[in-house]
Amino acid sequence: MTYCVGLRMKRGLVFMSDTRTNAGVDNISTFRKMHTWCVPGERLVTLMTAGNLATTQAVISVLEERSKAQGERNPSILEQPSMFQVARLVGETLREVISERSTQGQAADSAFGATIIVGGQIDPGPPRLFLIYPEGNFIEASEDTPFFQIGETKYGRPMLLRGFSEDLTFPDAIKLLLVSFDSTLKANLSVGMPFDLQTYVADSFEIGHEDRITRDNPYYNEISEGWGRALREALGQLPPYDMG
Amino acid sequence: MTYCVGLRMKRGLVFMSDTRTNAGVDNISTFRKMHTWCVPGERLVTLMTAGNLATTQAVISVLEERSKAQGERNPSILEQPSMFQVARLVGETLREVISERSTQGQAADSAFGATIIVGGQIDPGPPRLFLIYPEGNFIEASEDTPFFQIGETKYGRPMLLRGFSEDLTFPDAIKLLLVSFDSTLKANLSVGMPFDLQTYVADSFEIGHEDRITRDNPYYNEISEGWGRALREALGQLPPYDMG
Secondary structure (H helix, E strand, O other): OOEEEEEEEOOEEEEEEOOEEEOOOOOEEEOOOEEEEEEOOOEEEEEEEEEOHHHHHHHHHHHOOOOOOHHHOOOHHHHOOOHHHHHHHHHHHHHHHHHHHHHOOOOOOOOOOEEEEEEEEEOOOOOEEEEEOOOOOEEEOOOOOOEEEEEOOOOOHHHHHHHOOOOOOHHHHHHHHHHHHHHHHHHOOOOOOOEEEEEEEOOOOOOOOEEEEOOOOHHHHHHHHHHHHHHHHHHHHOOOOOOO | OOEEEEEEEOOEEEEEEOOEEEOOOOOEEEOOOEEEEEEOOOEEEEEEEEEOHHHHHHHHHHHHOOOOOHHHOOOHHHHOOOHHHHHHHHHHHHHHHHHHHHHOOOOOOOOOOEEEEEEEEEOOOOOEEEEEOOOOOEEEOOOOOOEEEEEOOOOOHHHHHHHOOOOOOHHHHHHHHHHHHHHHHHHOOOOOOOEEEEEEEOOOOOOOOEEEEOOOOHHHHHHHHHHHHHHHHHHHHOOOOOOO
């Protein structure tokens, strides 16, 4: 499985993804699930992928035009005039890759499906965040739903629902994401470290802060241990049930 | 869907279940999912069910011997010499009900599956807690895994993992369960109030505390609101990420 979250805040966007891929619990690998295209001063587009690895790698390769010789590549994502057009391009590419695999050749036991979060900003538009479905259609984050999760979304959702606000600062948003990722990691073996992190400051048109958070990251360990303690303290503050 | 949790603590057992059943979001009802057989001084057995409602109702009816006339009923659960035999009886009954429906008559789109938590104590054995699968086999709660969840288990699991201990008092255990149920309720429409609650004090061989927690229960509302606040405070206590 996978766990990726994209947040849309007033200050900009935050992306976090795990790196575990697996075909059964005895066949795991580490792959980057976050991919960025950037023309400084003009556009930044970041994609996070969940689902069949062959599908998501094929989508990235097609978007990168890896079928062409090195010198002739001109990723079409860099030619789209708006984030909406980027989302449409990614959705169409995803749908094509899946339908090629589903209708040709051997049938597979598992689906070739994948889901993608794509976010960024293209001058002169605002920062936008989209969730793209395997069918190629997509939805956009709004004030009511200002973040998207893909993959193993359930374990880490309650704290996002309670803790997220569009007014968060980047450091607080990253802390919230780490708490959400830590809960997911503890409950599902197919979500694994390291985590990739990227921030995008609105109207900067360049990559913000980037980090790869590994198992020995002291801040992550502080959050992971501190969160268990803080949670128990929070429980302790609430009044016990009155058994009458 | 459904959400039921059974806790095994040193002081005894706690059971909590929601009451929503649904066939699509436009077809919901309220059904009790917690059923108890008790012979004071000798045995208490409590069952909680998740899955196909026709299946789980049939299992309860067979266990209750509702096919017999009112006066001749003698639920076989009351004749089992141990909780292990109760678990076996429930597992066999569940498997039979499912296989009858699966192999006869019209095929259905959805499965007839169900999962059951059964717990209690039969003199002179200790209190025991089992999770019974649709195939009829089962596992028992142990020191390493002292609680079971069925139905929509994921949203409410992180706080159970962090907050549960076998040394909890009943009032604290009920508080923890309400926090877990509240998070699940907020994320999945097919889990709904009221919640049924029952405690069993080890070696009491009688029903402990029973309650039906409705939406206007002041304690539940205090926990639901207080938990959001406490969670945000807990987050606030942790240090923010250092963006360097």
